[in-house]
Each structure stands twice: as C-alpha cells, then as structure tokens.
Amino acid sequence: MNMSQKKNALSITREENFSAWYQEVILKADLAELSDVRGCMVIKPYGFAIWENIKNILDNTFKELGHTNAYFPLFIPVDLFEKEAEHVAGFAKEMAVVTHHRLEYVDGKLVPSGKLETPYVVRPTSELIIGKSFSKWIKSYRDLPLLINQWCNVVRWEMRPRMFLRTAEFLWQEGHTAHETAEQAIEETIRMHEVYKWFICDVLQLFAIPGKKPEYDKFAGAIDTYTVEAMMQDGKALQAATSHFLGQNFAKATNIKYQDRDGNMQYVYTSSWGLSTRIIGAMIMSHSDDNGLNLPSQVAPYHAVIIPIIKDSNNTSSIMEYCNSIKSALSNKFRVLIDNNDDSPQNKKWKYVRKGVPFICEIGIKEVESNTVFFIKRSDDLKQLKLNKEEFINTFDSLLKNHDATLKNKHENICKSKLVNDITTFNELQEYFSNNNGFARVKWSGSNENLDKLNDLSLSIRCIPTEQTDTNGKCILTGQNTIQEIIVAKSY
Amino acid sequence: MNMSQKKNALSITREENFSAWYQEVILKADLAELSDVRGCMVIKPYGFAIWENIKNILDNTFKELGHTNAYFPLFIPVDLFEKEAEHVAGFAKEMAVVTHHRLEYVDGKLVPSGKLETPYVVRPTSELIIGKSFSKWIKSYRDLPLLINQWCNVVRWEMRPRMFLRTAEFLWQEGHTAHETAEQAIEETIRMHEVYKWFICDVLQLFAIPGKKPEYDKFAGAIDTYTVEAMMQDGKALQAATSHFLGQNFAKATNIKYQDRDGNMQYVYTSSWGLSTRIIGAMIMSHSDDNGLNLPSQVAPYHAVIIPIIKDSNNTSSIMEYCNSIKSALSNKFRVLIDNNDDSPQNKKWKYVRKGVPFICEIGIKEVESNTVFFIKRSDDLKQLKLNKEEFINTFDSLLKNHDATLKNKHENICKSKLVNDITTFNELQEYFSNNNGFARVKWSGSNENLDKLNDLSLSIRCIPTEQTDTNGKCILTGQNTIQEIIVAKSY
Structure with a gap:
C-alpha cells in the first residue's frame, strides 16, 4: 500500500479550515483539552x-548562564x-481577583465569606x-548581577480561549535579573533574546524573525521589548518569546537600591524575559x-515507537525479542516505546x-x-524506509537530525x-493582505500616525527586525523618508 | 583552633528556643523568607x-512506577x-476565592470589577x-489503571504562617490514580505510601513511623489515609506525606465510570497521595x-564546597589549579562549588x-x-579531617554515605x-507530656469517646502504626480491652 495515497489521518485539512484543523491536531494527538473552568485548559500527559522536555532544555541553558x-x-x-x-494599564483588564478567604453555606448554597481587607490579584507576571x-536581597554592587528564574503558572483572564495559544491560566518561565548599569541589563536582555532565538529556530526548527517591538507595543513598564516573531503555516505571526529591558522603572516601583563602587546609593537596572506553553501552539501550527x-526531535516524548506485527502467535517471542533488542x-540515548497493546497494528500506526x-x-x-527495520519517517510524508538493524541503530542519531532538517526545510519553504x-x-x-497572509517587510518612519489604518486591516507591526537592509524608502503609513524596516502581519 | 570549642554559628540554640532556632536556621542558610503577601513565603535559590532535588528523585521514582x-x-x-x-467540610474554611476578573480605578483607587457569575476557589487539592x-478520559477497563501526577502550587488560607511548615501557598506533588477494583486502588495507595516511607527514611534520613490515620482524622473524603509521621528533634510529630484510598467517593462526585470486563458500567476506585515543601521543614527540624x-546528601545543593586559602598571592595560581583539579x-558525579569570592576564608567556612x-x-x-585535602565533616560536629587528595576523590562517594549515616544515627538517637x-x-x-515531648505508643480501642482529653493536652493520635505488637492492654481513653496501638504526640 502506498501510504501517500491513503486518506489523511485527520478529518479536516489545513486548506479547508486552519483553525479547526489546529484543534483536531491537538485532540487527535491527545495533547490537551479545554476544561470546565472557563478559559482554562488541561494539559494531558x-x-x-x-513541556517537560522544553523545560529541561531551557532550564539547563539558563543554569549554564548563571541563573x-x-x-x-x-x-x-x-x-x-x-x-x-x-x-x-497593561494588565488590569484581565486579572483574577481574590477577595475572600473562605466559603460558607448560606441557605444551602456555598458562598464566599471572610472578605479580605486588601484584595489580591493572581500573578499575570511577577516583576513587582x-x-x-530583590529590594531585600540587594544591598551592594557585590550582590549584582542577580540572575533569577521562576517556572510557574500565571493568569490573564481570557474569554476567548484557544488551547495553548490563549488560555486564562498558562505555564511559563519568567527570568528576572538586576544589574549595576543599564549596559549590563541590556546585554542580559539581548543574551536571553538570543537564547530564545536559538531555542525557537535551532531546537524547535521554527521560522522566526527576531527584532524589537515598536514603542507602543512594548511590555507594560518596559523601556525595550525584544521579540522572536514566528511565522505559522498560514502566514500569521505568533509572538514566541519576549525579553524586556526594564530600565529603572520597576527598581523605582519596588525600591531596589544598591551601594555602588563609590559608596553611593543607586537604583538597579532590571530585565525580564519569558517563554510559555504558547510555544507548543506555535510548534503545532508550524x-x-x-x-x-x-515534533522536533529534542522535545518529542518518543523518538521512535516500535509496533510488533504478529500474525502467527508462534512468532510472538522471536518478534518481541527482536523489538526489545532494538x-x-x-x-541509553533515545526515548523509545514498544507498543504491544492489543489494538491492531494499523490503528497503532495511525495513532x-x-x-x-x-x-x-x-x-x-x-x-x-x-x-532489518521497516520504518516510517513521519516528517517526510510518511516515507517508508528499510535499513539493516545495526545500521538503523548506529545511524539513529543522524536519522533524528535528518528528521529535524526535514521539518525545518518544509516549514522554511512555506x-x-x-x-x-x-x-x-x-x-x-x-492588496497583498486582501488575498494573502504573510510577513510583509516594509518601511516605517516610527511615528504613531495612521497606525489605525493597519488596525483596520487586522494587521500589526510584529517587530523592527534586528537585521535591517539600511536602504532608503518611504514610510508606508506617512510617506516620510526613512530607512527603518518593520514586519507587518496578522497575528495570533 | 578546636572548632568544637567555638561559639555556635547561630545566635539561638535548640535548647533555648526551638521555634526561634528553626527560623534562624532558615534565615542563616538563606533558604526562604516571609513575603509581603500575608501567609506566603518566598523560596530563595x-x-x-x-526542592528541585527532592522533585527529581520523586519524579523519577513515580515515572519508573508508570505514572x-x-x-x-x-x-x-x-x-x-x-x-x-x-x-x-474539610477545606471550605481556608480557601482563596476569586470573585472578579479585572481591576478598575474608582476615585483613584484600584478596585475589583467584573464580578464572576460563579466564583472560583484556588485549588487546595485537585481531586475534584x-x-x-478522568470522567472524560476513562471509558473502559482498558483505560485503567490511570496513573497521573501533578507538580503544582496549592493554597490553603493560613493566618499563622511558619516557613515551610504552614504557608497559605505551598508547592507539592499530588498523585491521582483510578483503578478497576478496590483492591488495586488500595495496593496503589500502599505502594505510594511505601515510596514516601523510603524517601523520608532512606533518602532524607528522617525518623518516622508509618501507619494509618484514625477515622476522624482522615483526608476529607477518603476511606483510608496512610501517613508517615516523622519525629522532630523536639519530640513533636510532623505529618510528612499522606496517601489516601478514596474508594468510589470522588468517582461518584465526578462521575468516573468505566465499562468493566463483563460490559457493565461501574464507578472506578481512586487514590491520591501528596508530599509538599513542608518536608523541607521536617528535614530542618530533624x-x-x-x-x-x-542536609542529607541526595538533596543537598552542594556535596562539597572548596575554599581556597590564599595568604601569599604568589601561590594563587597553584592553589586555584589544585582546587580546580579536585x-x-x-x-561528573557530585555537586561541587569552589568559592573564590573576596570574603575571608573564615566567613566563608561559617557560611x-x-x-x-x-x-x-x-x-x-x-x-x-x-x-592532601583538609576538610570539615559538617554532620559530625564539624570534625576536621585530612586525606590524601586521591583518596579524598576516590572515596568521596563513601564519605557522603557516611555523612548520611551520621545524620541518621544522630537523629535516631535523639x-x-x-x-x-x-x-x-x-x-x-x-504526666509524661507535662515534662516531655515524644511519641507515646499506647493502647486505644478506636472509639471517639474522650478524645477531647487528648485535645486538652494539645495531643493527638498521629497514627495507628503499621507494625503492631499485638499484645493485650487497656485503652488509655476508655479503659476497654484492646490490642490496637497508636502513636500519641504533639504535632506541627
């Protein structure tokens, strides 16, 4: 049977309905489901x-860099x-507010009770x-730089949830660092921006353009926001990870001062940077x-699955032995599963x-x-391959690298x-966006004039790319002369 | 200098004030601090x-067991x-209730706004x-057993916080499993109780007595609660980890049914089990x-620290080279830190x-x-030792085992x-508890009669130990004949 002629394993194609296809990918891969809690998802095993693989790779990298x-x-x-x-201003409209600290029965119904003097918000982010x-931990320049990271859940109240992309609660890491000088804090911000770029492009094999956010779209309270804008298969942008240079804004808000090398008290300069479970949505849509x-190999729960095909029960033990030996x-180095459940081999394969x-x-x-080993290369349109067993085992590392390269090339071509x-x-x-979606690299003077014209087309400035061509041109919004280029796109 | 004659490194001794000493251990080791958020702590790096080491050990064990x-x-x-x-009934009195989903300025003050139709509680535990x-995931006996674990934060509103022991928010793992039969769910409950016992006694080197909770003190909604009751140095008990057989109670509350091997629909039997950051408090007090x-070696952030003592700067490079070689x-196998900060060697040592x-x-x-290597064995009253460098390196593994044995013995003796x-x-x-604290192994008939007499002495039944002597005796509360033994103690 030529599998490329078979009907697809999903009921909806990308072409037919990208958004419904996205939901089906998630459900059929058993990644997650919406919960009874409005806006919240359950992340299935x-x-x-x-996410655990993503966490391990990033966590090791952060620690190697001293966090x-x-x-x-x-x-x-x-x-x-x-x-x-x-x-x-940036967060107040979308936060969970805790106002009571117990429940009590009133007329047979459980209601909030024990009103708090000061309400609490559930963290949407943790700068404050x-x-x-930090204001307690930092006394002198000797305590700097302070490089901290936190893996946790955050809540941003979201009424139109989409699994992984937009949920009221999500998981992330948030790095928070404090430095003696603005230069050092900027250096750290850019270093972590580069880590994200590496992770997104070289580990997850996504196509992305790194750059800065325009002034009006920075993180609420930041001086500069760096972003990695990934392009999805449908041409829309997804902000995959951001890194913020916060100047002394949060140092002043929370009074983080240190005694500098001359004995004077100074505010520190801080940075923050985060990547969330949203990245799984980006990976799916790419x-x-x-x-x-x-799945890119480094985050795949299994690198290979082995399905025993047993037609004659006399062969069971020799086949199972052979599977076990592979x-x-x-x-030792790879994550391998043998699936000997009693489902049919065909069902297992498609699963x-x-x-x-x-x-x-x-x-x-x-x-x-x-x-020999008969196997299907998932990324290459289910290409069927056969290798001598020893060769399969000895070259498995390069098979995985090749798989990653296939994913990268396919996505880059799109x-x-x-x-x-x-x-x-x-x-x-x-005209372009009336028929297409994609990243348009255009000139922009930097003025906020006529930004609503983009908004009216559901477009936005995704970033000011780090790599500029430095050619002269005219701002598409104002006609002014400018050399600055931006990426315009629709976005998730 | 004979270090055993030196003044202690803390200002308060256990003898003087156990509770103040506990706080000082935490602060001086830089483990944690109370936050501005009432009842909540900050867990410092x-x-x-x-906690990360605890997590890794348990997580690997859970996964090996199929979770x-x-x-x-x-x-x-x-x-x-x-x-x-x-x-x-068990939790309503101590929970954070979310009633609003945004903040807005009213008369220049930020106040809760956007009232929710149904309030949410922040999870105190996640059975429901x-x-x-589970009710969506489980359809047939083929889906069982379902063995799930979650690492997360939970909130139980606590007005008298004590770091690690009692905080409004804490971190934990909660295992949740579903099974075809009561027997299988009980087996799982006991298996995880055994895992906790192993972790608490053999990894953390604590002294603990495993057993069942009496009926009146089970987890709210459980049929049986198994506990590992650790004894602190002051003789008080700390409930270190619990495992619950939940019968069909939660299956009925959340409608978890499966088609059994005969085609009939049945409720599953469930278990849940948890261990929290509280265990760090137990470790400290032990x-x-x-x-x-x-610190027991397996969870210590560093197994060894190397302090270079440089009196003549001509020796700097040879000393540093020697430190680096160790x-x-x-x-490869151990966590080692070289501290070459510019603080004095003496300050570093005491740190x-x-x-x-x-x-x-x-x-x-x-x-x-x-x-040679000159070193101090922390657990053995700062005993000073000297070994040939190669011997130190080659026997480091047994030095650590020996360190753990010293901790265990010391604590067991107390x-x-x-x-x-x-x-x-x-x-x-x-009479005993008027002058002492400890674990009293006494007879109890199992009736709730006169339990308030224990309560009046601030005592409670910690557990019905798994190992019973099966001798006859009289219940200390009712005088009835009984063979059942319990552990009575004051507790954290």
Missing part, C-alpha cells in the same frame, strides 16, 4: 511531556500592583512581587500536517502518525528473519513563500 | 535547589467543589478537578543543629556550615604541597530517647 531558580508568591496585593502605572524580594502532529540498543512520533517502526517476522519584500505603499500592502 | 505528569486548572468552580460534602478530567542546617575530578554543605574543604599552600512504650494509663500519659 502527552502534551505535558513535550538560579526560586519561587515567589502566586498572589500580589492590589496596593503593590498599583505601584507601576503603565504596568497596571519579585522586585519586592510543523503539523494533514496527518496530524509533527529498544535496549537505543534507549503515532497523529501523535507525531518521528520514527514509527513496524516489526514482523520478515524483519526478524532479514535482520514561510519563505510568504515573506514579501517588495511592498512600498499602503495600497500594495492592503 | 538555595531553598529551591533543595505520567499532567497539568490541571488552578481554579475550581464553587459548584464543582460542592459535589463532595466531606471534602467541603482531576476527577472531572537534622539541623546549633550551627545551622544539615572539583573537576568530582563533578557553609550554616548552609549545611556536607563537606567543607579548605585548601591552602600546605595542602597543595602535601597533596528520637529513640523520646519513644515511650510503657505508658498504660491516661494519667501516665498526662
């Missing part, structure tokens, strides 16, 4: 295993939250609560296809196709007798066809 | 590194929470919210001394004594020239002197 983990309170007193005005601790999920040869296991091996008596560099006027922009 | 991690919502709708009446998911923290020889690093090495030119087996009447009990 297979989805959470991906240590700590844990700060979930709750922020409203009067502390008030201290940074821009911050309030961590800043309060690599998955009409057969379901595709698994044990690989499992792991939908779950995006990079290599799906089918082992029957033929393979045992010929000392994205590069949606990168537009030749738009010079607003009319051309409007 | 050194304290959090201990997978997942993540469920922080919020529980009040109407879902209401479904299990005993559960409500996870049960809701192993620390008047010089500060002591570190690099060990660091690491207070932080409970198992081995503190002081390396000067004498050690370099004699090819605890065994506070284990009382010869109390047969309530008067004797009263």
Whole structure:
C-alpha cells in the first residue's frame, strides 16, 4: 500500500479550515483539552511531556548562564500592583481577583465569606512581587548581577480561549535579573533574546524573525521589548518569546537600591524575559500536517515507537525479542516505546502518525528473519524506509537530525513563500493582505500616525527586525523618508 | 583552633528556643523568607535547589512506577467543589476565592470589577478537578489503571504562617490514580505510601513511623489515609506525606465510570497521595543543629564546597589549579562549588556550615604541597579531617554515605530517647507530656469517646502504626480491652 495515497489521518485539512484543523491536531494527538473552568485548559500527559522536555532544555541553558531558580508568591496585593502605572494599564483588564478567604453555606448554597481587607490579584507576571524580594536581597554592587528564574503558572483572564495559544491560566518561565548599569541589563536582555532565538529556530526548527517591538507595543513598564516573531503555516505571526529591558522603572516601583563602587546609593537596572506553553501552539501550527502532529526531535516524548506485527502467535517471542533488542540498543540515548497493546497494528500506526512520533517502526517476522527495520519517517510524508538493524541503530542519531532538517526545510519553504519584500505603499500592502497572509517587510518612519489604518486591516507591526537592509524608502503609513524596516502581519 | 570549642554559628540554640532556632536556621542558610503577601513565603535559590532535588528523585521514582505528569486548572468552580460534602467540610474554611476578573480605578483607587457569575476557589487539592478530567478520559477497563501526577502550587488560607511548615501557598506533588477494583486502588495507595516511607527514611534520613490515620482524622473524603509521621528533634510529630484510598467517593462526585470486563458500567476506585515543601521543614527540624542546617546528601545543593586559602598571592595560581583539579575530578558525579569570592576564608567556612554543605574543604599552600585535602565533616560536629587528595576523590562517594549515616544515627538517637512504650494509663500519659515531648505508643480501642482529653493536652493520635505488637492492654481513653496501638504526640 502506498501510504501517500491513503486518506489523511485527520478529518479536516489545513486548506479547508486552519483553525479547526489546529484543534483536531491537538485532540487527535491527545495533547490537551479545554476544561470546565472557563478559559482554562488541561494539559494531558502527552502534551505535558513535550513541556517537560522544553523545560529541561531551557532550564539547563539558563543554569549554564548563571541563573538560579526560586519561587515567589502566586498572589500580589492590589496596593503593590498599583505601584507601576503603565504596568497596571497593561494588565488590569484581565486579572483574577481574590477577595475572600473562605466559603460558607448560606441557605444551602456555598458562598464566599471572610472578605479580605486588601484584595489580591493572581500573578499575570511577577516583576513587582519579585522586585519586592530583590529590594531585600540587594544591598551592594557585590550582590549584582542577580540572575533569577521562576517556572510557574500565571493568569490573564481570557474569554476567548484557544488551547495553548490563549488560555486564562498558562505555564511559563519568567527570568528576572538586576544589574549595576543599564549596559549590563541590556546585554542580559539581548543574551536571553538570543537564547530564545536559538531555542525557537535551532531546537524547535521554527521560522522566526527576531527584532524589537515598536514603542507602543512594548511590555507594560518596559523601556525595550525584544521579540522572536514566528511565522505559522498560514502566514500569521505568533509572538514566541519576549525579553524586556526594564530600565529603572520597576527598581523605582519596588525600591531596589544598591551601594555602588563609590559608596553611593543607586537604583538597579532590571530585565525580564519569558517563554510559555504558547510555544507548543506555535510548534503545532508550524510543523503539523494533514496527518496530524509533527515534533522536533529534542522535545518529542518518543523518538521512535516500535509496533510488533504478529500474525502467527508462534512468532510472538522471536518478534518481541527482536523489538526489545532494538529498544535496549537505543534507549541509553533515545526515548523509545514498544507498543504491544492489543489494538491492531494499523490503528497503532495511525495513532503515532497523529501523535507525531518521528520514527514509527513496524516489526514482523520478515524483519526478524532479514535482520532489518521497516520504518516510517513521519516528517517526510510518511516515507517508508528499510535499513539493516545495526545500521538503523548506529545511524539513529543522524536519522533524528535528518528528521529535524526535514521539518525545518518544509516549514522554511512555506514561510519563505510568504515573506514579501517588495511592498512600498499602503495600497500594495492592503492588496497583498486582501488575498494573502504573510510577513510583509516594509518601511516605517516610527511615528504613531495612521497606525489605525493597519488596525483596520487586522494587521500589526510584529517587530523592527534586528537585521535591517539600511536602504532608503518611504514610510508606508506617512510617506516620510526613512530607512527603518518593520514586519507587518496578522497575528495570533 | 578546636572548632568544637567555638561559639555556635547561630545566635539561638535548640535548647533555648526551638521555634526561634528553626527560623534562624532558615534565615542563616538563606533558604526562604516571609513575603509581603500575608501567609506566603518566598523560596530563595538555595531553598529551591533543595526542592528541585527532592522533585527529581520523586519524579523519577513515580515515572519508573508508570505514572505520567499532567497539568490541571488552578481554579475550581464553587459548584464543582460542592459535589463532595466531606471534602467541603474539610477545606471550605481556608480557601482563596476569586470573585472578579479585572481591576478598575474608582476615585483613584484600584478596585475589583467584573464580578464572576460563579466564583472560583484556588485549588487546595485537585481531586475534584482531576476527577472531572478522568470522567472524560476513562471509558473502559482498558483505560485503567490511570496513573497521573501533578507538580503544582496549592493554597490553603493560613493566618499563622511558619516557613515551610504552614504557608497559605505551598508547592507539592499530588498523585491521582483510578483503578478497576478496590483492591488495586488500595495496593496503589500502599505502594505510594511505601515510596514516601523510603524517601523520608532512606533518602532524607528522617525518623518516622508509618501507619494509618484514625477515622476522624482522615483526608476529607477518603476511606483510608496512610501517613508517615516523622519525629522532630523536639519530640513533636510532623505529618510528612499522606496517601489516601478514596474508594468510589470522588468517582461518584465526578462521575468516573468505566465499562468493566463483563460490559457493565461501574464507578472506578481512586487514590491520591501528596508530599509538599513542608518536608523541607521536617528535614530542618530533624537534622539541623546549633550551627545551622544539615542536609542529607541526595538533596543537598552542594556535596562539597572548596575554599581556597590564599595568604601569599604568589601561590594563587597553584592553589586555584589544585582546587580546580579536585572539583573537576568530582563533578561528573557530585555537586561541587569552589568559592573564590573576596570574603575571608573564615566567613566563608561559617557560611557553609550554616548552609549545611556536607563537606567543607579548605585548601591552602600546605595542602597543595602535601597533596592532601583538609576538610570539615559538617554532620559530625564539624570534625576536621585530612586525606590524601586521591583518596579524598576516590572515596568521596563513601564519605557522603557516611555523612548520611551520621545524620541518621544522630537523629535516631535523639528520637529513640523520646519513644515511650510503657505508658498504660491516661494519667501516665498526662504526666509524661507535662515534662516531655515524644511519641507515646499506647493502647486505644478506636472509639471517639474522650478524645477531647487528648485535645486538652494539645495531643493527638498521629497514627495507628503499621507494625503492631499485638499484645493485650487497656485503652488509655476508655479503659476497654484492646490490642490496637497508636502513636500519641504533639504535632506541627
């Protein structure tokens, strides 16, 4: 059977309905589900295993760069939250507020009771609560730089949830650092921005353009926000990770002062940077296809699954022995699963196709007798391959690298066809986006004038790319002469 | 200098004020601090590194036993929470209630706004919210057993916080499993109880008595609660980890049914089990001394710290090279820190004594020239030792085992002197606890009669130990004949 002629493993294609397809990929791969709690999702074991892999890779990297983990309170007193005005403006409309500390029965119904004097908000981000601790921990320049990271849940009240992309509660890491000088804090911000770029492009194999956010779209309270803007298969942008240079704004709000090398008291300069479970949504919309999920090897819960094909029960033990020998040869370095549940081999195969296991091996008596491994390369349109067993085992590392390269190339090809560099006027922009989605690299003077024209087309400035061509041109919004280029796109 | 004659590294001794001493151990080891958020603590990097080690050991063990991690919502709708009446009774008095989903300025003050139709409670434990998911995931006996674990934060409103022991928010893991039969769920409950016993006694080297909770003190909604009751140095008990057989109570509350092997629909049987950051408090109160923290090796952030002693700067490079050679020889298997900050060697030594690093090495030119390592064994009253460098490196593993054995023995000696087996009447009990604290192993008939007599002495039944002597005796509360033994103690 030529599998490429088979019907797809999902009922909806990307072409038919990208958004419904996205939901189906998640459900059929058993990654997550919406919960009864409005706006909140449940991350199921297979989805959470991906997050655990993401966490491990980033956590090791952060630690190698000198950061240590700590844990700060979930709750922020409203009067502390008030201290940074821009911050309030950015978050106040979407937060969970705790007002009571017990429940009690009134007329047979459980109702809130024990009203708090000061309400608490559930952290949407932790600059202020961590800043309060920093103000106690930092006394002198000897205590700097202070490099802290936290893995935790945060809440931003969200009424139109989409799994992984937009949920009221999500998981993330938030790095918070304090430095003697602005230069050092900027250096740290850019260093972590580079870590994200590496992780997103080289580990997750996404296509992304790094750059700065325009002034009006910075993190609430930041001086500069760096972003990695990833392009999805449908040409829309997804803000994959941000890093903020906060100047002395939060140091002043939470009073983080240190004695400098000359004995004078100074405010520190801080940075913060975060990456969330949203990245799993970005990965899905970049690599998955009409057969379901595709996973970059480093975060895949399983690198290979082995399906025993037993037609004659006399062969059971020799086939199982052969499967076990492959698994044990690989499992020192790789994550391998043998699925010997009593479901049919065909059902199992399609299950792991939908779950995006990079290599799906089918082992029957033929393979045992010929000392071979028959396997499907998930990323390469389910290409069927056969290798000598020893070769399969010995080259498995390069098979995985090759799988990653296939994912990267496929996605890059899609994205590069949606990168537009030749738009010079607003009319051309409007025309392009009336039929297409993609990243338009256009000129912008930096003024906020006419930004609503973009908004009216559901477009936004995704970033000011780090790599500029430095050519002269005219701002698409004002016609002014400018050399600055931006990326304009629709976004998630 | 004979260090045993030196003044202690803390200002308060256990003898003088156990509770103030406990706080000082935490502060001087830089483990944690209370936050501005009432009842909540900040876990500082050194304290959090201990938790990360605890997490890794337990997480690996859970996974080896077939459990997978997942993540469920922080919020529980009040109407879902209401479904299990005993559960409500157990938790309703101490929960954070979210009633609004934004803040807005009214007369220049930020106030809660956007009132929710149904309030949410912040999870104090997740049986109900996870049960809701299980009810979707489980269809047939083929889906069982379902073995899930979650690492997360929980909130139980606590007005008299004590770091690690009692805080409004704490971190924990909660295992939740579903099974076909009561027997299988009980087996799982006991298996995880055994895992906790192993972790608490053999990894953390605590002294503890495993057993069942009496009926009246079970987890709210459980059929049986198994507990590991650890004894602190002051003779008080600390409930270190609990495992609950929940019968079909939560299955009924959240409608978790499966089709059994005969095609009939049945409710599943569930278990849940948890261990929290509280265990760090237990560890502190078991192993620390008047010089500060002591840490069992497997969870210690550093196994050894190396302090270079440089009196003549001509020796700097040879001393540093020597220190580095020790570190690099060990660091494949062990966590080693070289502290070359510009603080004095003396200050550094006492810093690491207070932080409970198992081995503190002081390396000067004498050690370099004699090819030796001079070191302090933290657990053995700062005993000073000297070994040939190669011997130190090659036997480091047994040095650590020896360190753990020292901790265990010391603590066991204290605890065994506070284990009382010869109390047969309530008067004797009263007399013992008027001058002492400890674990009294006494007879109890199992009736709730006269329990308030224990309560009046601030005593409680900690557990019905798994190991019973099966001798006849009389209940200390009712005088009835009984063979059942219990542990009575004051508790944290």
